[in-house]
Each structure stands twice: as structure tokens, then as C-alpha cells.
Amino acid sequence: MGVKKILKNCIWILPAGVVLGVVLLLFSFLIPASCFQGRLAGAAAVLAQEDVYPLEDYSRRQMDNYTDSIMLLEADYDGPESLWAKAINVYRVGQKGHGPYKAVVDQTRLGDADAYRASYARYWHGFLVFLRPAYAMLGYLGIRHLNMLLQYALLTLLLLLLRWRCPQALLPFILTVLLLAPTAITRSLQFSSVYYVVLFTSLLLLWDPGELLAGDRAAYLFLLAGMATVYLDLLTYPTASLTIPLTLLCAREARGACPPRESLRRVLLCAALWFLGYGCMWAGKWLLAALLGGGDFLESLLNVIRTRSSATNGYNDHVSRTRALWVNVKMLFENRHLLLLTGFYAGAALLLRLRGLARRGAGADRRLLLFLIPAAIGPCWLLLLSNHSTIHCWFTYRTLAATVFSLLTALGLAAEARGEEEKNG
Helix, strand or coil: CCHHHHHHHHHHHHHHHHHHHHHHHHHHCCCCHHHHCCHHHHHHHHHHHHCCCCECCCCCCECCHHHHHHHHHHHHCCCCCCHHHHHHHCEEEEECCCCHHHHHHCCCCCCCCCEEEEECCCCCCCCHHHHHHHHHHHHHHHHHHHHHHHHHHHHHHHHHHHHHHCHHHHHHHHHHHHHHCHHHHHCCHHHHHHHHHHHHHHHHHHHCHHHCCCHHHHHHHHHHHHHHHHHHCCCCCCCHHHHHHHHHHHHHHHCCCCCHHHHHHHHHHHHHHHHHHHHHHHHHHHHHHHHHHCHHHHHHHHHHHHHHCCCECCCCCECCHHHHHHHHHHHHCCCHHHHHHHHHHHHHHHHHHHHHHHHHCCHHHHHHHHHHHHHHHHHHHHHHCHHHHHHCHHHHCHHHHHHHHHHHHHHHHHHHHHHHHHHCC
């Protein structure tokens, strides 16, 4: 399958994704407000016990009940606006002088003396397609329990597939998941969106029934992953849905018989299609919001883009882009035990490979250069969004976990090559 044919198909896949995204949101807002009766009180009881940014008990990673509160208020919103306006502008109730967490804890409603209507139109908020029905049926605490069951079930299945299809990536992936802090993700709506895209994309790439994703066809999966990420996510660690599956693709290419130049072309194509899906899907939402909100939305959007890509923090103090990267690295390895485990694995694999190089030369490692592509994407993303990466390093650090996965998988494959050399004499 040629690149031209793939790009030609993107001409209808991308607008179809925008239309489908709007339709799904419209259907989610058809759920009557009566289904949410008492749900906000249940969420308020849970959040009031935890505070705005509590530490998760096991990983000791910070959770984001601030953004979870925004998501709950959006799911619970019952205003007089049209269905179309609700789906595009995504309203919530705010409380004057306070953030969304306080609005949930106080169970603020439209019509209260200190209540006002807020909009968050620059994101898709596609998570509402799943959150609103789940919230209506299970409540906030029930969603957390469901998250735990689903995420651990998917993770178990993925580990089994890795053991079967790509055992060299199994230990690196386990270390990467530990760096992501899955126990914190299960209890956070905010952090779960990208994690689900990572799990499902990786599962499909590894399972690949009938080799539907063989060759260039894998690019379609990455296109859809980029679209799904921007649809569901509120700018947490989005590139993980690209770099973790892309590392698995690199592992497949490194063990295949395809010429190195063809493997490089395929990996770059998949990465480009992810960014195409991510960018065009987001542009579709901005276009819809601009049509509904006019110049006010566009001006607000441009201000946000300038701020998030600037080298300042929230107080207009200068923050170098390299410092933005450094604070995320420090946050990634805040757990010293994980740092030691990662260092031990990397050191052992590197030692094995260096012994092999001393005896055989470096020719067999050329394919492993592919892994530098997914390894570089995360740091580049953090450098580009330096303002966002500095202020929110306590969750954007997860972007770098995929970089660790890519480098450790490359070392694991290199160490395996050393073992094969010794076995073959």
C-alpha cells in the first residue's frame, strides 16, 4: 500500500472522525438530567475526603481532583442551552472566587447566588461520551472501581501478548507502567483517557488478527490513535499514545526482514499519521467552536497557544526550555527504587551488548537506531510546550516514561542479539 493511497484515504477519514465525534457528544447529552440526581453529592463526599491534589496511597504520586471536578461538573451540567451548544462549548457550573473542586464539594447549581456558567470549548471533551452514561449508572466512586477493573484487565492481556509476540519488550514495559503509576491512574479520570488509548492501540498492534496492520497499513492505526487522543484528552501526556505503540512497531521492524530504509520510512509514516490525526481532529473542534463562538473564541485560543508554548511559568517568570525538561526528568525518577531498577536493567543489557560489539562489530545494531525516533518525541514535546510542562510537571512527566520504554526495549533487543551470537558460536 502506497503513501499516496493512505493520504488519499485520510481526506475522508479525518472529516468523518470530526462528524462522528460531534454526533457521539450530541447523543451523550441526550441523557436526561434526572439520571444524575444525587450523583454530585456522592462525588462531593469522595473528593472532600481527599482534597484537591492528594497523593495516591501506593505510588505516592499526585492526583488531579481539580480537573476531575471539571469533568464531573461538565457531565452533571443541566443548563437551558441547545443540544448543539452543549456539545460544542461544553459548559459547567462555576463558583465565584473558587475553583471547580469547591463547586463540586459545595454542590453548586445554576441559580445559586455565587454560581456562574463556564465554557471549555477548545477541547473536544470526548470523554463525556463514556463518562456521562457511566456517571449516571455508577456514580464517581463506581467509575473509579470500573477503571481499576478495566485497566488491570487490559494491562494483563497486554503483558500476555508481549510475552508471546515481543518478549524483549516485556520487562521494559513493566518498568514503564510502574513509572506511569497505574494505581494513581485508576483513581483519576484526568489521567485515564490517554492510558486507555495506549493500552488499546498497543493491544491491536500486537494482536493484529490476520495481519491487518502489516506493512504500511499500521499507519491507519496511528492515525486513529492520534484522533482518539485529542478527542478524549485534556493535554496530559498525549504523545504516550504514539511513542509506546511506535516502540512496539520499531521492535517488529527490528526483528523483521525488511530493508532498514523501508523500516525507517514506515516508522516515520506512522508517526506522521499520528500527528496528522491529532492536529486535524483538534483543528476540526476549533473550527466548530469558532463558528459558534466567533472572534472571542479565536482570540482566547491564540492567547492560550502563545502561553503554553512560551518559556514562562504561570507568574510570568522566565523558565528555560531545558529546565522544563529537567523538572520532568526529576519527577519521572522521583521514586528512587524505580530509578535503581531501570538503571540496573539498562546497565546489564548495555554490558551484554558491549561485549558482543567487541567481538562482532556494530553492523547488527543499525536497525536499533529506529528506537531513537519514539525516544526523541517525548522530550521534544515537553520542550515545545515548556510552560505547560513546567507548571504541570507532576503529570506531564509521564510523557518521558515512553522514552524510557523505547531505549530499554532497544537495549533488550541488543542484549538478545548478543545471546544469539553466543549460541551460534
